[in-house]
Amino acid sequence: MSTHDYLRQRFFPHMWCPGCGHGTVLNSLLRAVEQLGMSKNEIVMASGIGCSSRISGYVDFHTLHTLHGRALAFATGVKLSKPELNVIVPMGDGDALAIGGNHFIHACRRNIDITAIVMNNRIYGMTGGQFSPMSGVGINATTAPFSNIDREFDVVKMATAAGATFVARSTTFHAQQATDLIKQAILHEGFSVVEILSQCPTHFGRKNKLGAAADMMQHYKDITVPIGSSKKKDNPDLIERGIFVQEEAPEYCREYDKIIEQAMKG
Amino acid sequence: MAKKKKLKQHHIDRDWCKGCGICVHFCPKNVLELDEMDKVFAARPEDCIACKLCEIRCPDLAIEIETEEGGS
Ligand code: SF4
Ligand code: SF4
Ligand code: SF4
Numbered sequence: 001m002s003t004h005d006y007l008r009q010r011f012f013p014h015m016w017c018p019g020c021g022h023g024t025v026l027n028s029l030l031r032a033v034e035q036l037g038m039s040k041n042e043i044v045m046a047s048g049i050g051c052s053s054r055i056s057g058y059v060d061f062h063t064l065h066t067l068h069g070r071a072l073a074f075a076t077g078v079k080l081s082k083p084e085l086n087v088i089v090p091m092g093d094g095d096a097l098a099i100g101g102n103h104f105i106h107a108c109r110r111n112i113d114i115t116a117i118v119m120n121n122r123i124y125g126m127t128g129g130q131f132s133p134m135s136g137v138g139i140n141a142t143t144a145p146f147s148n149i150d151r152e153f154d155v156v157k158m159a160t161a162a163g164a165t166f167v168a169r170s171t172t173f174h175a176q177q178a179t180d181l182i183k184q185a186i187l188h189e190g191f192s193v194v195e196i197l198s199q200c201p202t203h204f205g206r207k208n209k210l211g212a213a214a215d216m217m218q219h220y221k222d223i224t225v226p227i228g229s230s231k232k233k234d235n236p237d238l239i240e241r242g243i244f245v246q247e248e249a250p251e252y253c254r255e256y257d258k259i260i261e262q263a264m265k266g
Numbered sequence: 267m268a269k270k271k272k273l274k275q276h277h278i279d280r281d282w283c284k285g286c287g288i289c290v291h292f293c294p295k296n297v298l299e300l301d302e303m304d305k306v307f308a309a310r311p312e313d314c315i316a317c318k319l320c321e322i323r324c325p326d327l328a329i330e331i332e333t334e335e336g337g338s
Contacts, residue, residue, distance in 0.1 A: 004327065012282050013326060019286030023325025031322065175322040214291035217323070 003030040006040060008060050015054060019213025021198030022052050024172040025090070025119050028196070030059070032182035044087045046075040048100060051126045051200070052092035052119040061088075069100025072107045075114050083253040086115070086186060093120040093134035097153050101133075108162035111190045112252035117182065118155050118193065121200035129203030140207040156244050159193040166192035167245040171220035172199060174241060181243065190251050197224075197239075271333035273316040276308040282328035289320035289329055 007030070016023050033043065043061040047053035049068035056063040062085070066074045071089045079087045096104050096118045107114060123141060124130040131141035136152035159167045166188040170178040178196050185192035199205060199216035210216050225231050227242035285304030298320060299309040306329060308314065318331050 007327070013284065013328075016325065018284035018325075019288060020325055023327070024288075024323055027322060027324060027327055030327075172323070172325075179322070212291075213286050213325075214288045217288065217292070 001034055003027070003034050006030050006033060006060055008058055011058055014058055016051060017200075017202045019199065019201045019216075020051070020125075021121060021172040021196075021200070021213070021217070022055060022119055024175055025052075025117065025178070025196050025198055026055050026058060028172075028175050028178040029055075029088075029090070029117070029182055031179040032186065035179070036183055036186060038086065038186075042084075042086055044075070044078050044082075044085050046071045046078065046087065046089050048091060048095040049126075050092035050095045050124065052090055052121075052198075053095060055090045055119075069095050069098070070103060071095070072100060072103040072114070072116065076107065076110075076112055079112055079114055080253060080256065083113070083257075087113075088115045088117065088186070090117045090119060092124075092132075093118060093122060093155075094124050094132040097155065097158070098133045105158070105162040108159050108164040108191050108193070110252045111163060111165055111249050113189055114191055115182070115185045115188075116191070116193045117185075118195045119198045120155060120195055121198045121204055122152075123200050123204040123207075125200045125203050129207055139204075141203075142207070155193065155195040156240075159195075160245050163191075163249075164193045164245065165190035165247050165249050166243070168193070168243045169195040169197075169239070170241050171197040171217070171224060173217040173220040174224075177241065184243070184246075188246070190249055271316050271335060273311065273314040274332040274334050276311060276314070277330040277332060278306055278308075279326075279328045280305045282326045284326050284328075286325060288323055288325065292319055292323060294319065 045056045046064040047056040048071040075087045075089045122134045129142040131144045131148045139148045168181040185194045201213040224239045224241045227240045232238045283305045290298045295313040297310050297314045
């Protein structure tokens with residue numbers, strides 16, 4: 001199959017702004033699914049609300065466009081009732097870590113076999129550029145015209161601390177790496193989190209004078225390094241890319257099956 | 267090692283392309299340009315090395331590289 005066969009082409013061109021990184025995340029995701037040779041019927045995508053969450057409308061899988069921040073809760077229900085399906089949950093940074101923060105940490109803790117993709121553009125794009133828990137200190141946003149004083153979350157550290165058994169990070173510049181990480185995350189048995197830094201040229205870019213979409217992607221190249229790079233020692237502000245956590249732990253649906261078995265014995 | 271693939275054709279969907287310039291900016295061989303309608307076209311296809319960096323980064327899935335062996 002070609003990547004385009006996984007799309008609902010009737011909805012194209014899509015609604016994202018020119019140069020929006022979310023389109024590149026979609027591109028990377030489709031390549032992952034295609035390279036794994038998956039059929040559309042074995043994939044469920046559940047998303048919440050936000051520019052990022054519109055992704056579920058464009059893919060020809062089983063899709064649910066649900067409530068803000070609650071996609072993981074819906075996904076958990078789907079996965080528990082049909083564990084044989086692959087469940088993918090793309091989320092924006094606000095959707096995942098502000099509105100959905102609690103769902104996020106508890107999904108990590110349970111280690112249910114779901115693939116969460118955090119499309120982190122550090123702003124609420126759809127509603128006009130408000131700062132999110134990922135914006136960070138010094139960032140300008142509609143709701144922080146004199147710059148933001150809120151410290152940001154680190155998705156990787158948060159997912160790791162909460163118990164996710166696969167945690168990785170990449171960017172839209174590193175599209176090939178993003179595809180590879182998504183592939184591994186899908187294959188991983190347990191809760192996997194892939195953070196992908198994704199540009200919002202319309203709001204984050206404009207308000208912070210970061211230039212065009214291509215400049216913002218170039219910036220991802222400049223501010224990130226592979227995990228363990230010696231450059232990070234000289235410049236601790238560099239953001240690491242790659243796989244941070246990849247470990248085995250009891251998976252939630254399997255554990256639940258054991259309980260059912262036990263209960264049936266009476 | 268896999269044999270280097272040669273370019274056959276750029277497939278550009280003009281309805282899907284939004285002229286963001288990402289592919290133009292990152293093409294290592296300076297093959298692509300935007301036209302007066304802000305749609306991308308292959309200005310120097312003979313220089314293309316079929317690396318597909320344009321294809322994998324395009325946010326609009328608007329550009330595809332077809333290679334000689336019929337592979338894509
Ligand atoms: S507002 Fe930002 S995140 Fe939303 S579609 Fe536009 S560029 Fe993308
Ligand atoms: S990256 Fe895609 S949308 Fe942007 S100019 Fe190139 S073909 Fe058009
Ligand atoms: S395949 Fe590579 S060389 Fe050819 S146009 Fe695309 S980016 Fe440029």
